[in-house]
Every structure is written in structure tokens, then in C-alpha cells.
Amino acid sequence: MAIQDTPRVADIGNLAAGATAKPTAKPVRRLPVQKDWPAWAIVATQAGVLVAIIAFWEFAATTGLISAFFWSQPSAIYRTLIIFITEGNAWTDIGFTFRSTIFGFALGTTIGSLFGLSFWWSRNYAAIVQPYIICFESIPKLALAPLIILVFGLGLSSKVAIAFALTFVISTLTTFAGVKALDPDGEKLFYSLGASRWQVFRKLVVPFCLPWIISVLRVNIGLALTGAIVGEFIASQHGLGRQILYAGQTYDIALVWVAVLVLSTLAVIMYATVSWLEGVLRKGTRQ
Amino acid sequence: MPVKVHLDQVGMAFTTPGGTFRAVAPMSLSIESGRFVSLVGPSGCGKSTLFNVIAGLLQPTEGRVLIDGEDATGTIGRVGYMLQKDLLLPWRTVLDNAILGMEIQGKPLKEARERALPLLHKYGLAGFEYLYPNSLSGGMRQRAALLRTLLFDTDVILLDEPFGALDAQTKLQMQEWLMQLWGDFKKTVVFVTHDVEEAIYLSDEIHVMGTRPGRILETIPVTIARPRVRTSSLTPEFIAIKERCLNLLTTPAIEEAA
Numbered sequence: 001m002a003i004q005d006t007p008r009v010a011d012i013g014n015l016a017a018g019a020t021a022k023p024t025a026k027p028v029r030r031l032p033v034q035k036d037w038p039a040w041a042i043v044a045t046q047a048g049v050l051v052a053i054i055a056f057w058e059f060a061a062t063t064g065l066i067s068a069f070f071w072s073q074p075s076a077i078y079r080t081l082i083i084f085i086t087e088g089n090a091w092t093d094i095g096f097t098f099r100s101t102i103f104g105f106a107l108g109t110t111i112g113s114l115f116g117l118s119f120w121w122s123r124n125y126a127a128i129v130q131p132y133i134i135c136f137e138s139i140p141k142l143a144l145a146p147l148i149i150l151v152f153g154l155g156l157s158s159k160v161a162i163a164f165a166l167t168f169v170i171s172t173l174t175t176f177a178g179v180k181a182l183d184p185d186g187e188k189l190f191y192s193l194g195a196s197r198w199q200v201f202r203k204l205v206v207p208f209c210l211p212w213i214i215s216v217l218r219v220n221i222g223l224a225l226t227g228a229i230v231g232e233f234i235a236s237q238h239g240l241g242r243q244i245l246y247a248g249q250t251y252d253i254a255l256v257w258v259a260v261l262v263l264s265t266l267a268v269i270m271y272a273t274v275s276w277l278e279g280v281l282r283k284g285t286r287q
Numbered sequence: 288m289p290v291k292v293h294l295d296q297v298g299m300a301f302t303t304p305g306g307t308f309r310a311v312a313p314m315s316l317s318i319e320s321g322r323f324v325s326l327v328g329p330s331g332c333g334k335s336t337l338f339n340v341i342a343g344l345l346q347p348t349e350g351r352v353l354i355d356g357e358d359a360t361g362t363i364g365r366v367g368y369m370l371q372k373d374l375l376l377p378w379r380t381v382l383d384n385a386i387l388g389m390e391i392q393g394k395p396l397k398e399a400r401e402r403a404l405p406l407l408h409k410y411g412l413a414g415f416e417y418l419y420p421n422s423l424s425g426g427m428r429q430r431a432a433l434l435r436t437l438l439f440d441t442d443v444i445l446l447d448e449p450f451g452a453l454d455a456q457t458k459l460q461m462q463e464w465l466m467q468l469w470g471d472f473k474k475t476v477v478f479v480t481h482d483v484e485e486a487i488y489l490s491d492e493i494h495v496m497g498t499r500p501g502r503i504l505e506t507i508p509v510t511i512a513r514p515r516v517r518t519s520s521l522t523p524e525f526i527a528i529k530e531r532c533l534n535l536l537t538t539p540a541i542e543e544a545a
């Protein structure tokens with residue numbers, strides 16, 4: 001207590017002294033202003049940071065600061081990249097991973113959204129099915145991956161199935177949230193105009209839920225890619241995931257980095273495409 | 288005038304864990320063709336229940352709804368119904384919102400739009416046809432919603448407090464606008480409002496309702512000559528009707544308190 005008291009007493013002393021010196025000692029405070037940098041400065045700094053990281057990595061690996069065996073180094077990665085693209089079967093692997101991701105994404109999102117929308121048709125049906133969905137959501141789907149590989153085999157279909165399992169539930173639940181958010185008065189308006197169930201579904205429920213359906217696209221493309229890669233890790237003859245696993249097991253660290261780099265590029269391209277698609281669709285919904 | 292809508296001993300009761308709750312006592316009500324009829328009452332007097340019953344959205348526990356002498360209990364699409372909220376679909380333009388009723392009835396879109404456009408122009412939505420509802424003011428949204436109801440082409444339209452959420456100035460404008468529409472379209476209008484003056488200014492007949500259970504306390508004819516002007520509200524006739532309505536609306540509360 002004594003330790004705490006001492007500065008407090010001192011503070012009171014200071015305050016009293018200040019008050020007698022300046023009667024209007026109310027602190028003047030201004031709104032903190034943050035000045036925005038021009039866009040080129042931001043981009044230049046970003047590029048600078050990247051270059052600095054790569055340069056440090058190369059330097060550290062060359063001088064033995066970090067182990068070049070475990071971490072590899074940018075120059076080696078670059079050489080491997082050229083070989084990978086020009087001589088190896090890079091395009092087969094990229095195509096394989098790309099196809100599993102896109103099929104899994106498309107199937108999972110479409111079927112999941114339709115399944116979510118279907119809950120609008122019957123409250124009883126929704127109440128019966130809901131616990132199963134939530135249960136399935138809580139299972140770590142990747143834990144099922146070995147089983148899926150056994151059932152669907154080593155080829156493309158097992159990777160698509162894993163990507164599907166990851167994306168399907170998210171789409172279902174999000175779309176169902178949209179269905180639940182539907183204003184009952186909106187339905188009332190449609191029925192007062194003599195609409196059929198099908199008309200209400202097509203002209204009200206689907207367009208109303210579209211923003212919810214769209215909002216999961218970006219999440220799902222990432223999940224689909226994860227599903228495809230994990231499938232390739234477990235058992236596959238092609239794909240970037242298999243390349244990463246193979247390179248790691250043979251201590252070809254440069255090749256691991258190359259595969260990761262290519263994979264990231266693929267992910268960025270798909271992500272950007274889906275973001276663009278999202279923008280286009282959102283414009284149509286006006287919400 | 289022939290009777291357009293007839294409620295024949297329509298009542299509504301809900302079963303609750305605590306017993307039966309009577310929302311609307313069996314009541315009969317006749318609305319003549321082409322009339323403007325208002326229902327005025329405190330909240331909980333069953334106005335909205337009655338509207339839902341007339342629109343076929345709610346099955347009454349007893350009684351029948353007759354439209355043009357035909358049993359229309361529980362059938363939808365017979366009357367135009369405008370709910371309190373405008374419920375314009377945000378993903379449709381004003382024009383496409385206005386034709387919703389015709390579209391649902393299966394009219395080709397092109398034809399429906401051709402029919403709606405001149406009306407949107409005539410009734411104050413010129414220049415707004417291809418805008419989306421989120422860029423419209425409250426008054427404009429109500430106009431669009433009301434035109435949607437009118438374009439549904441039913442003889443009867445139910446308006447549930449359409450101007451309840453508007454500011455006083457806009458509300459007056461909208462009342463004039465509604466009178467113009469009513470004069471042009473010759474529809475039978477049933478209008479729900481909390482605002483006694485609004486009811487008197489617009490209606491041919493006012494049904495004052497009471498609560499517990501919901502029932503009609505008294506029917507007051509409004510015989511003030513049309514077209515009415517704003518200063519009509521200063522005439523002794525108007526004031527007498529207003530006084531009668533206000534007395535009816537406040538009396539039950541006093542009885543309960545005593």
C-alpha cells in the first residue's frame with residue numbers, strides 16, 4: 001500500500017502546484033489525424049519488404065546463418081522452379097489440383113445451397129434434418145479423408161469428394177440462415193397476390209437468400225483447395241499436394257517451396273476470380 | 288350500391304395454455320361497392336386479424352367472408368392487400384416491383400410493364416421507374432407499394448396503416464394522392480388507421496373498434512361532401528364526428544380504470 005500511496009501523494013502535490021500556477025489547466029487535445037500515403041508509396045514499401053526478406057534469406061543461407069539444407073534458398077528455388085515448369089510434369093499436377101478444387105467447390109456450393117434452400121419448404125423437415133447437419137458440421141471432415149480415399153479410390157473423385165465435404169456444410173448452414181432471416185410479411189404479400197409456393201420460392205426466397213449464398217463463395221474456394229491438397233497428401237498419383245509430400249520425403253526442400261509457390265499462385269488466381277464473381281452477383285441483388 | 292365484401296359472423300379465437308383467448312368477437316360487417324371505409328381502433332382490437340381473414344391469409348375460427356356474394360373464406364388472391372411495411376423487393380426496379388401482382392397472375396412481363404409505365408408516370412413516379420427501392424424516399428416507396436396493390440386488379444383493396452410511418456407533411460400529400468387514385472380507379476377501399484382525422488378526411492364510413500375482445504363499437508357515416516378540402520376539418524360536422532370517435536376510443540379505458 002505504501003508503495004502505491006507515495007506516487008499518488010506526489011501526484012496530488014503536482015496537481016495542486018499546477019492548479020495554482022495555471023488556473024485553466026484543462027488539457028487541450030486535438031483529433032488524432034492519420035495521413036494516408038500515396039498508393040505508389042504503399043506498393044513500393046510492400047515490394048521493398050519482399051525484396052528484403054528474399055535477400056536476407058539468400059544471404060543467411062549462403063553464409064550459413066541458417067541451414068540451407070532445411071530452409072533451401074531463393075536462388076535454388078528459382079532454379080528448381082524453371083526445371084519444374086519446363087521439364088517436369090508441372091502442368092499435369094497443376095491441372096489435377098485445379099480440377100479437384102473447382103469440381104469440389106462447384107458441387108459443394110451448389111448442392112449445399114440448394115439443400116439450405118430446401119429447408120424453406122417444410123418446417124418439420126427442417127427441424128428433423130437440422131441436428132444431423134450441425135453434427136456433421138462439428139466433425140473434423142479431414143478426419144474422414146482416409147475413409148473417402150478408400151471409397152472413392154486414388155483418382156480425382158476422392159479429392160473432389162473431400163473438397164465437397166468441406167464446402168457443402170458451410171453452404172448449407174449459411175443458406176439456411178438466409179432462409180430463417182426471411183421476413184414472414186414478404187411471404188404474406190406474395191400469398192395475398194395469390195402466389196403459389198413455387199412462385200414464392202422462385203421470386204422471393206431464392207433472390208432473398210442469394211447474398212447469403214454469395215457470401216460463402218470466398219470461404220469455400222479456400223476450403224475446397226485445402227480438401228484437394230489433403231486428399232493428395234494421403235494418396236494420389238498427381239497434384240501439387242503429392243509433389244509437396246514427395247519432395248519433403250526426399251529432402252528436396254527447394255521443390256517443396258516451388259510447389260507451395262505454385263499452389264499459392266493458383267489459390268490467389270481462384271480467390272480473385274471468385275471475388276470478382278461475388279461482386280458481379282452482388283450487383284444483381286442490390287443488397 | 289351492391290355489397291362487395293360481407294363478413295358473416297366472423298370471429299377469431301386462439302387456444303393458449305391458459306385457456307381460450309378471444310381476439311375478435313363474432314362480427315358482421317357489410318362494405319358496399321366503391322366505398323372508402325375506415326377501421327379505427329386501438330392496437331389489439333383485431334384490425335390486422337380482420338385484414339388477414341379478408342385476404343384469406345388466416346382462417347377464422349367461425350363465420351364466413353363473402354366477396355360479391357361468394358364464399359371467399361381462406362382463398363387468397365381475391366383482394367389487394369398492402370401491409371404496413373412497403374415490402375418492395377430490393378433486387379427489383381420500381382417498375383418490376385409494381386408489376387409483381389400481374390406477374391404472379393401469369394401476365395406476360397412485357398404486357399405488364401406496358402400497362403404499369405403510364406400509371407407510374409401519372410401517379411408521381413415518373414423518373415423513378417428504373418431505380419431500385421433503396422434510392423427512394425419513404426413517401427415514394429409507399430406510392431410504389433400502393434401502385435403495386437392497385438395494379439393487381441382486384442375490386443377490393445385493403446390498406447393497413449399505409450401512411451403510419453410517414454412524417455406529417457408527406458402524410459397529407461399522400462392522402463391527397465390516395466383520394467386522386469381512389470377517384471380514378473373506383474375501387475372499394477378498406478383502410479386501417481390510428482389517426483382519427485385521417486379516417487374522417489378520407490372515408491365514407493368509419494367503423495370504430497374496441498378491444499378485449501376485438502369488436503366494432505359503432506359505425507359512423509361521414510357525409511361531408513366530396514371533394515373535400517383541408518379546411519373541412521374545421522366544419523362543425525367534422526368536429527362532431529371527431530368528438531364521437533375520440534369518445535368511443537377513450538371510454539373503454541376509463542371503464543377499465545374504474
